[in-house]
Amino acid sequence: MDTSIIREHKSRAIEDSIKEDTGSLKKHFIRSLSCSSKKPKVGWLCTYTPEELINAAGFIPVRIFGNKKLDRSVSYFPTNFCPYLKSAWESMLENSPELEGIIFTSSCDGMRRLYDTAEKYITHTPSFMLDVPRISERRQVDFFTLNIKKMRAFLEKLAARKISESQLRSSVLLINKKRFLLSRLGSLLYQQPGSPGRIDIIPYYMILQVAMTSDPEVFTEELEAYLKIFESTGTSGEPGAPCGTNKRPPVMIIGNFINENRLWNLLSDLDLHLAAEDLCVSNRYFEKEVPEDASADILKSISARYLTKPACMRMADLGSKLNEIREKAISQKVKGLIFISLKFCDNMLYSFPLVKKELTDLKIPVLYLEIEYNNFPEGQLKTRLQAFLEML
Amino acid sequence: MIIKERLKTGIRKNLNQQYLKRLLGIIAMKPLLHAYGSTFSSISDKYLNIFSIESIRDAYCSDRTVGFGSLFIPYEFLYSLRITPFLPEVMAGFTAGLGLAEQTLAKASSNWYSQDLCTFHRSASGAVEMDLFPKPSFIFSTNLACDAAQKSFYIYARKYGIEENFHLIDVPYEKDEASVSYLAGQFREIAEKISSKMGTGLDYARFREVIQLSNRFRELAIEVNQVRRKLVDYPPYYNGLNFILPFHGLTGTENDVILYQQMLLELKNFLKEQENKGDAPARKKLLWLHLKPYYRNDIFDTLAEGNCSVVFEEINHVYWPEMDPSSPFESFARKMLSNPLAGSINHRLDAIRTMARDYSIDGAILFSHWGCRHSNGGARIIKDSLKEMGIPVLVLDGDCVDAGNSSGGQIKTRLQGFMEILNFRK
Ligand code: SF4
Ligand code: SF4
Numbered sequence: 001m002d003t004s005i006i007r008e009h010k011s012r013a014i015e016d017s018i019k020e021d022t023g024s025l026k027k028h029f030i031r032s033l034s035c036s037s038k039k040p041k042v043g044w045l046c047t048y049t050p051e052e053l054i055n056a057a058g059f060i061p062v063r064i065f066g067n068k069k070l071d072r073s074v075s076y077f078p079t080n081f082c083p084y085l086k087s088a089w090e091s092m093l094e095n096s097p098e099l100e101g102i103i104f105t106s107s108c109d110g111m112r113r114l115y116d117t118a119e120k121y122i123t124h125t126p127s128f129m130l131d132v133p134r135i136s137e138r139r140q141v142d143f144f145t146l147n148i149k150k151m152r153a154f155l156e157k158l159a160a161r162k163i164s165e166s167q168l169r170s171s172v173l174l175i176n177k178k179r180f181l182l183s184r185l186g187s188l189l190y191q192q193p194g195s196p197g198r199i200d201i202i203p204y205y206m207i208l209q210v211a212m213t214s215d216p217e218v219f220t221e222e223l224e225a226y227l228k229i230f231e232s233t234g235t236s237g238e239p240g241a242p243c244g245t246n247k248r249p250p251v252m253i254i255g256n257f258i259n260e261n262r263l264w265n266l267l268s269d270l271d272l273h274l275a276a277e278d279l280c281v282s283n284r285y286f287e288k289e290v291p292e293d294a295s296a297d298i299l300k301s302i303s304a305r306y307l308t309k310p311a312c313m314r315m316a317d318l319g320s321k322l323n324e325i326r327e328k329a330i331s332q333k334v335k336g337l338i339f340i341s342l343k344f345c346d347n348m349l350y351s352f353p354l355v356k357k358e359l360t361d362l363k364i365p366v367l368y369l370e371i372e373y374n375n376f377p378e379g380q381l382k383t384r385l386q387a388f389l390e391m392l
Numbered sequence: 393m394i395i396k397e398r399l400k401t402g403i404r405k406n407l408n409q410q411y412l413k414r415l416l417g418i419i420a421m422k423p424l425l426h427a428y429g430s431t432f433s434s435i436s437d438k439y440l441n442i443f444s445i446e447s448i449r450d451a452y453c454s455d456r457t458v459g460f461g462s463l464f465i466p467y468e469f470l471y472s473l474r475i476t477p478f479l480p481e482v483m484a485g486f487t488a489g490l491g492l493a494e495q496t497l498a499k500a501s502s503n504w505y506s507q508d509l510c511t512f513h514r515s516a517s518g519a520v521e522m523d524l525f526p527k528p529s530f531i532f533s534t535n536l537a538c539d540a541a542q543k544s545f546y547i548y549a550r551k552y553g554i555e556e557n558f559h560l561i562d563v564p565y566e567k568d569e570a571s572v573s574y575l576a577g578q579f580r581e582i583a584e585k586i587s588s589k590m591g592t593g594l595d596y597a598r599f600r601e602v603i604q605l606s607n608r609f610r611e612l613a614i615e616v617n618q619v620r621r622k623l624v625d626y627p628p629y630y631n632g633l634n635f636i637l638p639f640h641g642l643t644g645t646e647n648d649v650i651l652y653q654q655m656l657l658e659l660k661n662f663l664k665e666q667e668n669k670g671d672a673p674a675r676k677k678l679l680w681l682h683l684k685p686y687y688r689n690d691i692f693d694t695l696a697e698g699n700c701s702v703v704f705e706e707i708n709h710v711y712w713p714e715m716d717p718s719s720p721f722e723s724f725a726r727k728m729l730s731n732p733l734a735g736s737i738n739h740r741l742d743a744i745r746t747m748a749r750d751y752s753i754d755g756a757i758l759f760s761h762w763g764c765r766h767s768n769g770g771a772r773i774i775k776d777s778l779k780e781m782g783i784p785v786l787v788l789d790g791d792c793v794d795a796g797n798s799s800g801g802q803i804k805t806r807l808q809g810f811m812e813i814l815n816f817r818k
Contacts, residue, residue, distance in 0.1 A: 078760065078768040080508060106565045109539050113769030116737040120773055129736070131565035134535060134542065139581070143564070143574045314539065316560035318546050344508050346765065350543030353504040354550065370506070 025203050028226040032214035039215060042158070043102040045088060046111065047285045047312065048132040050148060050302050055216055056163045056171035057155035059100060063212035065259055066091045069374055076117055080344045082110040083373035084257040089114060096125040101158045103151065106131045107314050108347055128154040134316040136307040144303040152299070168298055172290045178216050181223045182208070182286035186277075188230070190332065193248055193271045197231065201268045202261075208282055209259070249335035249392040250275030252328065254355065256313070256348045257281060258340055262376045270382075270389060275332040278325060284310045313347040321351070322358050329364060336392040338385075340369040365391065395431050400490050407495060409524050413452045420449035433629040436655040443647040444637050451478040452526045457590065459530040460548060462541035463636070464731055465561060466724040468606045468644035468715070469579060472599040473586055475530060479641045480516035480548070481541070483525065487515045488686035488793040496522065497794055510763035511793035513544040520548050527552055530586060534561040537733035538766045557589075563728050565735045575725035583721070599720040602644040606715060609643055612652035613710050619659045621750055624672045624701055627662055631692065632705040633684045639708060676814045677703040679747055681758040681774070681785075682767050687795040694804050698811035704751040709743055737770045741777050748783055755784045755814045757807075762791040762798075784817075786810040 026033065042059040044051070054061035066087030073089040096102065096118075102125060104115035118127050131147045133140035156162055185207060191198040207226075211219055250273050259281050267274065277283055290305040311321050329337065337359050341348040352368060359366050367388040369381060402415065419428055425445065429438040451458045459475040461467065463482070470477045487493045496518030497511060503521050505514050519525055531554065533545035542560050549558035559582045564571040587594050620632075642648040666672060680702045684691065695702065712730045715723035728734065732743035748756070756778055760768045768787075775785040788806060791797035 076772050078771065080763060081765060081769055109766035110769055112565075112735075113737065113766065113773075116770060116773055119736075119738075120776070129565060133564070134560060134562045139574065139577055140562070143570070146570055313543075316542055316546070316562065318543070319550070319555050344765065346509060346539045346763075347543060349506040349509055350513075350540070350547065352506070354547060356504050368504075370508075 025206060028229075029207070029210050029214075029219070029222050032210050032219045032222050040100045041098070042155070043092075043096075043099045045103075045114075046105040046107045046132075047280050047309070048105050048107060048306050049103050049130060050151070050306060051216070052168065052171040052175040052290065052302060053148065053152055053155055053163065054103070055175065056167045057152075057159045058161075059155070059159070060215045061212075062099070062214075064088045064091055064102070065209065065213070067259075067374065068094070076121070077113070081113075082108070082344050083342050083375070084259075085110045085114045087373045089117060092118060092122060092125075096122045099125055101126040101128065101154070103127070103154075104129050107312065108345070110345075126154070126158060133307065134314060136311075136315065136317070141300065141304045141307055144307055145297070145300045148299050148303055165298065169292075169294075172298065172302065173292065174216055174220060176289040176292065178211065178220045178223070179286040179289050181220060181227060182211060184227055185223070186283060186286070188227075190275050192273050199230065201264050201272065201274055205259075205261075205264045205281070208285070212281075212285065248273035249389070250333055251336045251338060251389070251392070252276040252278070252325075252332065252334040253338045253340060254278045254325065255280075255338075255340040256342050256345050257373075258342070258371075259373075260371065260376050262378050263340075263371075263381070266378065266382055266385065270385060272385075272389065275334055276328045278310065278328070280312055284312060313351040318351060318354060322354055325355060326358055326362065329359065329362060334364060336388065337364055337366045338369065338388070339366055340371065342373055343370050395428055403490055404492060407492065407522070407524065409452075409526070412524065413526075416445065416449040417453050420445055420453070434627060434658055436651060436658050437629045439647070439651045439654055440634065440638065443642060443645075443651055446647070447476075447637070447642060447645075448478070448483075450476045457530070458526050458528045459532055460525075460528040460545060461531075461641070462533040462545060463640055464536045464728065464733070465532050465534055465640075466643070466727045467641050468599075468602045468720075469583070469724050470532070471644040472595070472602045472720065473583060473590075474592070474595075474598070475586075477641055478526060478528065479637065480520070480525065480545075481512045482637050482641060483519065484512040484515040484793055485636065485683075485686040487519060488795070491687070492519075493687065493793050494796070496524075508763060510538070510540050510761065511791055511797070512761075513540045514763075515793050517544050517547065520551055529554065530557045530559065532559050532561065532582075534563055534728070536561075536563040536728055536731055538764065540763075557586075561728070563731075563734050567729045567735060567739070571729055572722060572725045575728060576719075576721040579721040579724050596720070600717040603715045603717040603720060603723060605646060605649055606644040607717075609648045609652055610710055610712070610714065612649065612656055613639070613708070616652060616656050616659060617704075617708060617710060617750075619656065619663055620704060622672075623659065623663055623666065624675050624677060624703060625666065626701070627658070630659075631684075632702065632708050633680065636683075636707060673701075675699050675701040676754040676811070677701060677752060679703070679744070679751060679753040679756040680705040681744065681756055682706065682761060682764070683792045684759055685790060685792050685795070685798060687793070689795075689798075689800060689803075691803060691807065694807050695811070698808060699815060700755075700811050702757075703753065704747055706744065706747065709747055711743060733766065737773055740770065741774065744774065744778070745781065748778065748781060753783060754817070755786065755810065757786045757788055757810070759792070760787050760789045762789070762794070784810070784813060 039060045041062045042054045043062050043064045045064050051061040068087055068090035070086055070090055072093050073086045077086050115129050130151050133144055188199040189204045248271055257280050288309040291301050356366050425442055429442050432438040456476040458478050459470050461477045461479055467477050487496050493515050496515040499521050500514040500518035505517050531545050531549045533541040535542050546558055549555045561578055564574055638648050638651055678700055711732055712727040732740040758771055771787045778785050790803055
């Protein structure tokens, strides 16, 4: 089981930051963080992985964040290769024996090669490649349903038991609930800094990390309780500029696997009014629920949800993606866009010229940032971000 | 040589679509084209050039329906639908050969294409932004072999205002029957959409005819490859890495059959001459993986100087089964799915191992083209797997299109080091 991935998150990414930045957050998620659950874990990487199946098979779905500094992984991949995947590989090299299995997805070229690398070099950990179509029409939903069935069979083999229909359905309910609660959390974030009831950027992304690395049952309970307290007090108590005269322009962030505590710290320090986001560590993970229609084929419903959730740039229909971005920007009255990409992510890099044009047409300025993973040029980015925000 | 250089200079100086159109219109006139052809050192080389020029001319100058296609689309599909293909990635290779890449790449950069992207696509994108390519009516792209085409081609579709005619052929990961029917279904759907748009209806006789030509080409390519198993040296004009367009973009045409017939004849004669001379030259035999730089470079001269010869190239491997003219869509699906670059790297490895055995290679060079994640991401696995067979691999960093992103000196040093190892063995 991958307790050390969790341990590592806790020690470096989550716990420290939680202690430093929010003080109170840790106690709300103590059970999720302490990994009190004895369930074995299955690793996953991409938001197209149906967590509900992993959970239904009796495993904790643990997203591999790869918070490791690169060391051994540099000899496996070229310099110009997705830094997140390299980091994830570093974690796998060290921690994979503690995972019962890993679910990969055919999301991008890099991910395909990561899977191949895992297959060749860490043979002790069973891995599965979930093929995710790039189109979201009927034919693709049917095809993805077949692939999800194969994933189910893989998990059943790992668990040495069948996943029953009722287990699957209750797992769907649970993960939907998690999504619903995370959406509520999101709506607390998208307000002016200093507004009563607003959650700050730092705890928001911390909670999301916990959401993706802990037992959904435990986490959902803790998040529900947290939201209750948070919403009932009416004040955030979180850092941020006081409400009133000094209104911040609403900003949207678009990115891929952006998981950078120093970035969140920076944005929080700058009192950024994050009004909308499109990230694979956030809304692309939790938006849209699986329809809970008891008469429908549950795997097909799962398939349809994943193919029609807020899309990653890997999907074919960039036109719909651009519409989605445009609508969000308009409805949230966004005044500026931060487009932040991990280096060497083709899907993101190709999207930029289109996003730039779309937003320029709306007269919304765009800041383009390309970063490594776990290697954040704080000073330089601060200057650029400051200049950008001042301009808005 | 002089004609070629003059053409290049003319294009560089007048880089616009009108000029290209005019030029292609002139040089593709039969007498001139044949005069130009006489500057080549063999008939097959002449055919290669003439057929390539004709196919590009068709896209530029005629009133045909043009379709952009990415490399691993089965072009039989387009020919069957009477769509004239135009291959931006291959054209990007030409931009390098013609010395235009600096301009197209600069244009791409000014249009926000990151320098971290593959230059085949960046250069093509620059050319699209400069309006150098003919306007397509349809755009076909695929996620085979990489993510790049489906993205850049979509951008083209938007640029030309034809998003509704952008078709992604989504090639699944597994190579099983479910994938065949998923993929065949996509072909059928796209074909129906297009033929109803063009008001033609599906012409199955045409599919049959094109597939038969493609099968004939396939047989010839297999024969050529069989002759190549015995060849160590090659005629000076021959470089297997120059056949991307005929191997992909011309499949299903009569010209392709003519070209490969001629190539087979010439290589057979060359082999005979080599056999008549007695012992085959004692050179180290290399397998070339991925592509090569398409601007002027001295990689192959360096190899020859070091007593090494590229005896086969991954891109010339005939990987697909014979197609069934009576079920075109399933045949296209099988062709795409049998591409070793689809899905797991094990398929590519299996193909490489077969080539290594068939051509008794001593070593392999993987040209690590900047920005190609799918190929470079597997370099270590390929290296380790061939090592298990006792075959050393050189991973050679460079760029196929952007001469400025490749260091000739470094490449030479690395080649020399590798050849030393090879020549030292056995
Ligand atoms: S960030 Fe981009 S390259 Fe990296 S895993 Fe995600 S989609 Fe692939
Ligand atoms: S070189 Fe690689 S990245 Fe570029 S088009 Fe070819 S397969 Fe794609």
